[in-house]
Amino acid sequence: DIQMTQSPSTLSASVGDRVTITCRASQSITFWLAWYQLKPGKAPKLLIYKASTLESGVPSRFSGSGSGTDFTLTISSLQPDDFATYYCQQYNPYSGPVAFGQGTKVDI
């Protein structure tokens, strides 16, 4: 099975900062990667799918890049509503069950 490794596990930032979270797959997943935002007590939210496609309604300050094994989620200018935990997920149709990274908590 594919393993997903996110870094960092915790990130301290301020409003207005540019934030980058990385996700590495144990083998190539081409572009089959999604990013989610989780907040306590709220339904998780899809941000990015197919590595770089912005989900409808998601602010343009979020962007995704990468292919193969290395991927990045970038928040261009951190807003107060963005303090949350972010997870990557691989869903390559050709390589076993979906798998999530261990999460990155973005706090002040």
Added chain:
Amino acid sequence: QVQLVQSGAEVKKPGASVKVSCKASGYVLTRYNMHWVRQAPGQGLEWMGTINPSSDSTSYAQKFQGRVTMTRDTSATAVSMELSSLRSEDTAVYYCARGIVVVVSATPNAQDAFDLWGQGTMVTVSS
């Protein structure tokens, strides 16, 4: 409004079973696979399996084979997930999540991204 609404919190004893429901509104349930994902306290997300509501076919993560059952209700507006032989390690928030890909066959699409999530159901297993 397109949404998934889950049943309420549950407290169960070890060895018991729990059934969590997920009602879909604002879209046709049978058009998309429904997945179940859980998050134990302080832990990450874990995929449990999926059901294709148009065919009722399922695909489960190996870890849960033999203990999990995913079904669609007869009204075709809700799905349920039943987990048996509960142990303390099953204490978690359980989410239903809609697959992003439209159903095109009877086979459940286990490899999917999830574009709509329920609010989560807390299941506590404690003696």
